[in-house]
Amino acid sequence: MTRLIAECSGRPGPWKIAAMVLSLALGMAAGADSLANFSRFSEPERTLRLRPDDAMALTTAEDRRRALVDPTATDIPVMATIARTALRSEPLTPVALRQLAVAEVMAGRQASSDRLLDLAHRLSRRELGTSWLLINRSLDQGDAAGLARSFDEALTTSAGAAELLSPALVDGLFDEGVRGALVPYIRSDRPWMPAFLRSAAAGPDAVSNTALMILAAGGLPDTPRYADTDAYVLTGLAARRDFPLAARYLRKAVRLPAGFTTNGAVGPASLDSRAGPFGWRFKDGAEGSALAGDGNAIIVRAEADRRVPVSDRILLLAPGRYALNLRGEVPDGRAPATAEVALRCIGSSTTDLIVGPAVIGTTSGPVNLPFAVPADCPAQRVEIVATGKAIDGEGELTLSDWRIDRL
Template sequence: MRRSNKRSRFIKLLNSIGIVRLLLVLVAGIGGSSLIFALTVSGVTRIKNPQLALMFVPTDSSALAARADQLLFSSLKKPAPEVRSFARAALIQQAINPKALRVLGYYADAQGDAVAAETLVRYSARLSRRETGAQLWLIEASARRNDTQQALKHYDIVLRTKPEVQSLLFPRLVSAIEEPEVRAALIPYIKNGSSWTIPFLFYANANSGNLNVVVDLVLESGGLADVDAAKSQILGLLERLVKAEQFTEARRLYMGLPGSNPTKLKSVEFSNSDRTGEFGAIGWLLVVDPDAGGQFIESNAGDRPRLAIFANASTTRTVASKLLYLSPGDYQFDARVTPIDRGYGGSIRWQLRCAAKRSGTEIWTFDVVDATARDALTIPSNCPVQFLDLIASGGNGQTGLEAIISSVRVIRIAG
């Protein structure tokens, strides 16, 4: 009986020891889980919500720096002393903290200590090229010193490391290229094919209010290093110049391109460059939609292409157009047309109009009746740039118009 009681007490003691150990393990586990949870929350929120992160890990260097940055930008001109306190606390926890150093630099700048500000911001930029705020501050500092070369170095760093700031910096850079020294400083970046130069030139094409300086930059730099991007960018710029009626700049850009030929500016003859669209708005431009259009096809001889056109019934539309820089004077027009199906009332009309007026003043029209078309025309002195248009009409029948233009010429008459 006694032996049984002793065994019972021993088992109870073992059980109690096991329970204590289990409780200790559970407590340790709960503590570890809490720490992991705190660190996880801190890692997720320390940038977007540093206050929440600091509630879990008050010594998190990144969260301290982010909180300092948050307070700084809530009152940039007169930052609160807490900005400096949080930034310094971040540096105590992590001596190499670019954001904290940059915040202290901004704080010093707001206090009027320019020397300390530049020292701190430059140190921040050296520690991390991805510290965008430091690069932006250094751009401003370089601009204040009129140091274009240095400013562009910082532009290059920030645009390569943080492409999302393009919307902030591109408008400023577009304005800056009006200065010759800025364009000269940009040339190495364009030639070397820095990742941001392609989107920048496309942005300048679309948004610059002073397209002649964009033309200057393209011609002075020799264009983009990426051949396909360069071609696309230049064709886009040519198109915008023509739409903006900046014909002098369009001619200047075209003449600066490899393979350009001044005779193309005065010729309406079809060429393989028209078929491939090599020179964009300087060549023949074709309109194609479901109701009317044109398409270049190879000729039987394999030399100059021919132009196949069509227009559905009850449709009259310009299907092809060519920009010209013909001098004032008298000219002879020749064209060879092969009607495939004229339909009922279908017709082909050639039209010459002044390009320098948005209303498109007509100076000559000619309706084609025979296969060989010939007529005389005169370009007045107040019309230095022209468009030759080909207008197709499908008539009122069922089949519409189809035809092939074998050749077309405009020849100056001596006199």
């Protein structure tokens, strides 16, 4: 965690920014769990005019004030006085103990601050400000396990904690120690983890670290709550063009056969929704659609005189010469459609691999499409575009016997 701690102690980084965002919300979060105390929380200044020593109003007003202006050394006596006044009114108030802990650490009394913070934590596991200070203490101490434990507790017990804390935790995933500390929480299927992982996978800077963390956990728990998480991760890796890690993730985390990204077939692996963009994706629109047919086939449909992209997937072919083989046939009794099959490199100067693109018509004969993958083409996108040839209504074409052969 050395790099992570250094980033926190130096120039403002993602964790410091997250701390500022959190501080702005502490005034809104404090006391929100108690409807009976709503007026003391929502209008603390008004409450203080009636009851100057009201603990909740004092601490809420102080949180809101510090959310706007960071405390300085000259503020220490004021902070301590407010916190002690609140404690005299309502002894063992967690927020007041947390605020007093801040005043103590700013005065250089770390041991006293730690005792107050631990007491606040024992009194309430739902006080978000205390959780955040515990997280920062773990950072200062290089305690990745303690950091993960505090995040887990806050995200499990505090309403609104996910919105406030998850971005900071996502930003911390670059640190291997943090990722390793979170692995047990993936394996134990903590309730906040699925949403957190989807959020992390959506960030272009965090998706690779998210994938590495899931790989370290040996994959995701086999529960419905994670049903779309693998696809989120793989979509993010594809967008980042981190194809070597995507291939490893497909093999080790999703546990799909390694060859499915190179054979072009329409089978169980390439139709598995967990594969994300590395499996066949079918569109279902008013002007055209596609779906998997029986066996190794894709059925494409398009309205008359409409040319519509209906299906695509990503392949991971090594450099070399290949041939894409398939067969096109209009089912008996159906109006005709044609299909264009294009194969293009992703993330390289080479564009079309199958020049044309190849048009597959109504013949039932086999189609052989040779192509070459250059060295600067780490991944390839197959796309099917359907065109309706009916005079009126929808045309249909079945594309079967998909196979890629190395020449």
